[in-house]
Amino acid sequence: xxxxxxxxxxxxxxxxxxxxxxxxxxxxxxxxxxxxxxxxxxxxxxxxxxxxxxxxxxxxxxxxxxxxxxxxxxxxxxxxxxxxxxxxxxxxxxxxxxxxxxxxxxxxxxxxxxxxxxxxxxxxxxxxxxxxxxxxxxxxxxxxxxxxxxxxxxxxxxxxxxxxxxxxxxxxxxxxxxxxxxxxxxxxxxxxxxxxxxxxxxxxxxxxxxxxxxxxxxxxxxxxxxxxxxxxxxxxxxxxxxxxxxxxxxxxxxxxxxxxxxxxxxxxxxxxxxxxxxxxxxxxxxxxxxxxxxxxxxxxxxx
Numbered sequence: 001x002x003x004x005x006x007x008x009x010x011x012x013x014x015x016x017x018x019x020x021x022x023x024x025x026x027x028x029x030x031x032x033x034x035x036x037x038x039x040x041x042x043x044x045x046x047x048x049x050x051x052x053x054x055x056x057x058x059x060x061x062x063x064x065x066x067x068x069x070x071x072x073x074x075x076x077x078x079x080x081x082x083x084x085x086x087x088x089x090x091x092x093x094x095x096x097x098x099x100x101x102x103x104x105x106x107x108x109x110x111x112x113x114x115x116x117x118x119x120x121x122x123x124x125x126x127x128x129x130x131x132x133x134x135x136x137x138x139x140x141x142x143x144x145x146x147x148x149x150x151x152x153x154x155x156x157x158x159x160x161x162x163x164x165x166x167x168x169x170x171x172x173x174x175x176x177x178x179x180x181x182x183x184x185x186x187x188x189x190x191x192x193x194x195x196x197x198x199x200x201x202x203x204x205x206x207x208x209x210x211x212x213x214x215x216x217x218x219x220x221x222x223x224x225x226x227x228x229x230x231x232x233x234x235x236x237x238x239x240x241x242x243x244x245x246x247x248x249x250x251x252x253x254x255x256x257x258x259x260x261x262x263x264x265x266x267x268x269x270x271x272x273x274x275x276x277x278x279x280x281x282x283x284x285x286x287x288x289x290x291x292x293x294x295x296x297x298x299x300x301x302x303x
Contacts, residue, residue, distance in 0.1 A: 028241065028243050028244075028274070028275060028276025028277070028278070028279055029276055029278040029279045029282045029285060030276075030278070031278060033278070033282070034087075034278040034281070034282055035083075037090050037282065038090060039086060039087075039089035039090050039093075040089060040090065040092075040093040041089070042057035042058055042059050042089060042092060042104070043058050043059055043060040043096075044057075044058045044060075044138075045057055045058070046058060046130070046134060048123075048126050048127055048130045049123065049126065051108055051112075051113075051114060052106075053080075053084055053106045053107060053108045053109065053112065053115075053123070054106065054107070054108065054123055054126075054127070055085070055105075055106050056085070056103050056104060056105045056106065056127050056130065057085050057086075057088075057089060057092055057102070057103075057104040057105075057106075058101070058102070058103060058104075058134075058138060059089075059092035059093055059095065059096035059101065059102040059104070060096060060101050060138060060139075061096050061097070061098075061099045061100065061101060062096075063099065064139065065101070065138070065139020065140065065141065066139050066140065066141035067099065067100065067101035067139055067140055067141060068099070068100055068101065068141055068144035068145075068299035068300065069100070069101045069102070069103060069131075069135075069140045069141060069142065069144060069145045069146075069299075070095055070100050070101070070102050070103070070145075070146050070148055070295055070299070071102075071103045071104075071105065071128060071131075071145060071146070071147045071148065071180060072085075072088050072091060072092065072102055072103070072104035072105065072148050072149070072150075072153070073104075073105055073107075073124065073147070073148070073149035073150070073153035073154075073156045073157050073160075074087050074088045074104070074105075074106070074149075074150060074152075074153045075087075075149070075150040075151025075152040075153040075154065075187075076109070076151070076152060076153075077151075077152055077199075077202060077203035077204070077207060078109055078110040078111075078120065078152045078155075078203065078207050078211055079109050079110060079111055079203050079204065079207055080109040080111050080112040080115070081111075081204070084106045084107075084109075085104050085105060085106035088104050088150070088281065089104070090283065091104075091281055091283075092104050094283050094292070095292070095295065098292075098296070100295065100296070100299060101138070101139075101140050103127075103131060103140070105123075105124065105127035105128065106123075106127070107120055107123035107124050107127065107156070108120055108123050110206075110207045110208075110210040110211045111206055111207055111210055115210065116210030116211055116213070117172070117210065117211055117212065117213055117224065118170075118171040118172045120156075120211065121156075121159065121163075121172040121223075121224060122171070122172055124156050124159070124160055125160065125163055125172065125174050125177055126174075128147075128160060128177070128178050128180075129174065129177055129178050131178055132178055142178070143181075144181065144299050144300060145180045145181050145182075145299075146180060146181065146182050146183070146184060146295055146298040146299055147160060147161060147180035147182070147183045147184070148183075148184045148185075148186065148291075148295060149183075149184075149185055149186065149188055150186040150187060150188070150280060150281050151186070151187050151188065151189075151246070151247060151277065152188075152189070153186075153188070154185035154186055154187060154188015154189060154190075154247075155185075155188050155189040155190070155192060155226065157183050157184075157185055157188060158183060158185055158188055158190050158226035158232070158236070158255070159224060159225075159226050159229070160177075160179075160180070161179060161180060161183045161226075161232040161234055161236070162226060162229045162230060162231075162232050163177050163179075164176075164177050164179060165229055165230040166223055166229070167223075170223050172223060172224075179233075179234065180234060181234060181298070182234050182235045182236070182237070182298045183232065183234060183235070183236045183237070184236075184237045184239060184291070184294055184295060184298065185236065185237070185238050185239065185252070186239050186280040186281060186291060187239070187240055187241065187244055187246070187247040187251075187277055187280055188238065188247070188251075188252070189247060189251055189255075190225075190226045190227050190238070190251070190252065190254065190255025190256075190258070190259075191225060191226070191227035191251070191254045191255050191258055192211075192212070192221055192224060192225035192226070192227070193221040193225050193227070193228065194227070194251075194254055195247075195251060196208050196212065196221070202246060211224060212224060212225075226255065227254070227255050227258040227259070230262060231259050231262040231263060231264035231265070232259075232264070234266075235266040235267075235268070235298075236259075236264075236266065236267045236268070237267075237268045237270060237294055237298075238252035238255065238256060238267065238268070238269050238270065239252075239270045239272065239280060239287075239290070239291060239294070240252045240269070240270070240271050240272070241271075241272050241274075241275030241276050241277060241279055241280060241287060242271050242272060242273050242274065242275060243274060243275060243276045244275070244276050244277045245276065245277065246277045247277060249269075249271050252269055253269065256269055270290070270294075272286065272287045272290055274286065275287035
């Protein structure tokens with residue numbers, strides 16, 4: 001079921017926020033505030049490849065398992081100029097303190113050696129599939145998983161949820177991949193082809209060209225843009241901050257409409273008033289409270 005599918009709803013919500021006589025509780029979280037957050041060390045760091053980026057941070061609850069599992073994919077413009085998986089370590093610690101194990105993956109970004117197409121996508125798949133071998137050792141319950149991605153990581157999370165639908169001839173195809181039970185995309189880019197014109201402005205030159213090589217312009221997004229792929233078989237929640245200036249709510253609505261045309265069965269659009277891009281991954285904000293509650297609900301875990 002597609003819920004809240006039309007872009008005008010987001011526009012009306014924005015107007016309501018602007019026109020409301022009640023001021024916002026706080027301004028949106030700025031990048032500098034997000035960067036300054038304390039980031040606890042993970043329980044373990046596990047390499048799945050030789051590059052420093054090819055590793056996953058594991059956060060475990062203090063109690064014995066098996067634990068429900070949140071798989072995190074960090075954002076940062078698909079670019080090595082931003083922090084990697086380290087940027088979400090505060091989220092890993094927060095969820096682990098509430099009984100949810102976290103597998104927060106790194107990957108080679110578009111503009112680092114080996115990244116782009118196909119390396120970035122191969123890394124995301126390999127990091128998720130690595131769970132099959134490590135889950136028993138760490139008491140991870142793979143029957144209770146939710147894949148959560150922020151910004152560029154939201155794009156990769158949506159892609160990872162349908163990588164079983166890729167053509168077998170593709171270099172980013174992998175037989176019998178591990179798929180999550182649900183996906184929560186936080187300010188994620190579902191229609192990368194439509195968003196591509198903005199990537200050089202937001203992320204700098206060369207990123208989109210490395211993610212989507214133009215050897216065949218007609219097909220350059222066919223394997224990497226979630227909107228170009230078949231609809232996912234799992235529930236998807238698209239969370240947007242109404243005041244997000246980087247990935248505005250209309251980006252989620254564009255993806256939802258594309259999936260509606262493909263008869264998607266479960267996509268929910270969630271717009272959070274007063275929230276910006278980084279509120280969605282900053283504990284203490286109204287947006288994070290909403291996100292955390294949805295992660296717990298997806299896993300059937302205590303909040």
